[in-house]
Amino acid sequence: MDSKKYNFETKAIRSQSKQTHNREHSTPLYLTSSFTFENAEQGSAIFGGTEDGNLYSRFSNPNTQEFVDKLCLLENCEAGISTASGMAAVYTSFVALLSQGDHILASRDIFGNASYIITQILPKMGVEYTLVDADDNQAWKEGFRNNTRLVYLETPSNPTLKIADMQYIADLCKQHGVVSIVDNCFATPYLQTPAEFGIDLVIHSATKYIDGQGRVLGGAIVGKKAIVDRCYEFIRRTGACLSPFNAWVLSKSLETLSIRMERHCHNAESIAHWLEDNDKISYVSYPFLESHPQQSLAKKQMRLGGGLVAFEIKGDTQQAMSFINNLNIFSLTANLGDSRSIATHPASTTHSKLNTEEQRKIGITPGYIRLSVGLENIDDLIQDIDHALIKMK
Numbered sequence: 366m367d368s369k370k371y372n373f374e375t376k377a378i379r380s381q382s383k384q385t386h387n388r389e390h391s392t393p394l395y396l397t398s399s400f401t402f403e404n405a406e407q408g409s410a411i412f413g414g415t416e417d418g419n420l421y422s423r424f425s426n427p428n429t430q431e432f433v434d435k436l437c438l439l440e441n442c443e444a445g446i447s448t449a450s451g452m453a454a455v456y457t458s459f460v461a462l463l464s465q466g467d468h469i470l471a472s473r474d475i476f477g478n479a480s481y482i483i484t485q486i487l488p489k490m491g492v493e494y495t496l497v498d499a500d501d502n503q504a505w506k507e508g509f510r511n512n513t514r515l516v517y518l519e520t521p522s523n524p525t526l527k528i529a530d531m532q533y534i535a536d537l538c539k540q541h542g543v544v545s546i547v548d549n550c551f552a553t554p555y556l557q558t559p560a561e562f563g564i565d566l567v568i569h570s571a572t573k574y575i576d577g578q579g580r581v582l583g584g585a586i587v588g589k590k591a592i593v594d595r596c597y598e599f600i601r602r603t604g605a606c607l608s609p610f611n612a613w614v615l616s617k618s619l620e621t622l623s624i625r626m627e628r629h630c631h632n633a634e635s636i637a638h639w640l641e642d643n644d645k646i647s648y649v650s651y652p653f654l655e656s657h658p659q660q661s662l663a664k665k666q667m668r669l670g671g672g673l674v675a676f677e678i679k680g681d682t683q684q685a686m687s688f689i690n691n692l693n694i695f696s697l698t699a700n701l702g703d704s705r706s707i708a709t710h711p712a713s714t715t716h717s718k719l720n721t722e723e724q725r726k727i728g729i730t731p732g733y734i735r736l737s738v739g740l741e742n743i744d745d746l747i748q749d750i751d752h753a754l755i756k757m758k
């Protein structure tokens with residue numbers, strides 16, 4: 366599909382696999398672990414790479430291919446691979462691109478498990494790391510070393526919703542000849558396309574907004590072909606590939622991403638404004654609020670402010686947990702990006718692997734709450750939060 370000719374919504378819906386002889390309107394599901402050859406010569410040609418074709422679903426499959434092609438189109442990237450989960454995408458990109466003696470420069474404000482890989486697993490392989498605050502350009506500049514090979518960040522960050530300046534960081538990476546990676550799971554390609562700012566690779570946990578209904582795990586790496594190829598070599602051998610069924614679900618889900626993100630963002634922004642006026646809340650973080658220190662950068666990089674809102678309750682863990690326990694509509698689970706609204710206490714769940722000092726450094730306090738705002742009626746959601754704040758002990 367011509368990526369320049371059509372807008373986001375049309376590309377998300379109209380880019381799909383070629384019809385088979387059955388003339389199906391919706392792409393079928395290819396549940397097969399391997400593919401047959403017409404003859405021995407063709408088997409040899411496909412294995413040898415002189416002829417294109419599917420071999421084995423760990424390497425490629427029509428459903429995973431359709432999902433990846435569509436994501437590349439939406440992210441404005443030339444190549445991609447799908448992975449079993451978001452963490453498989455994070456881990457694959459690190460291990461495929463780093464070697465013993467290398468250094469990775471990453472933001473401190475990232476998903477707890479990504480942070481665990483950088484600080485606990487990579488050092489066992491002889492990879493050094495430096496962590497900086499996502500919104501501190503000077504720290505990014507000073508963080509590069511002679512052996513830096515990768516820069517990794519999330520924007521908006523999880524769970525503090527800080528914004529990293531992608532253009533500035535991508536320019537630094539180019540000057541140093543370093544590969545830049547952005548986890549775009551919070552924004553999705555509907556809100557921002559990191560490649561447009563010069564970022565080399567984009568990571569997704571497709572488990573979140575791309576699926577959007579809390580059903581399947583999945584992930585992807587998209588970006589510059591030469592770098593994606595190195596990740597593909599690693600994953601086709603090590604096996605953290607996406608299942609055809611999950612790819613089929615995710616490709617269908619991309620069709621409705623734009624309309625879902627519009628509603629997520631509208632609901633989240635309304636809640637953020639409402640919370641700002643509540644005297645039981647010490648502060649609210651939402652990228653498009655005037656009080657957000659990087660509101661103008663967020664507006665430069667993002668179409669809308671996103672579906673997550675974070676805030677601090679005046680009080681400690683007991684008050685935060687009491688607030689969460691008094692919610693009726695919001696689900697109590699650690700996921701995000703679902704049609705159902707979710708309330709999370711990062712200090713005791715998603716970021717509990719960090720010690721108190723590490724949590725404090727990135728702004729996670731005992732009263733800190735993250736809301737993944739879903740697609741329910743906004744008046745019902747606000748009433749639920751209001752009720753839980755009133756009943757909070």
Ligand SMILES: Cc1ncc(COP(=O)(O)O)c(C=O)c1O
Nearest residue numbers: 450451452476523550570572583
């Ligand atoms: C920003 C971010 N990246 C990556 C992941 C990992 O994704 P998955 O659960 O699909 O492995 C998560 C999970 O919550 C996340 O929030």
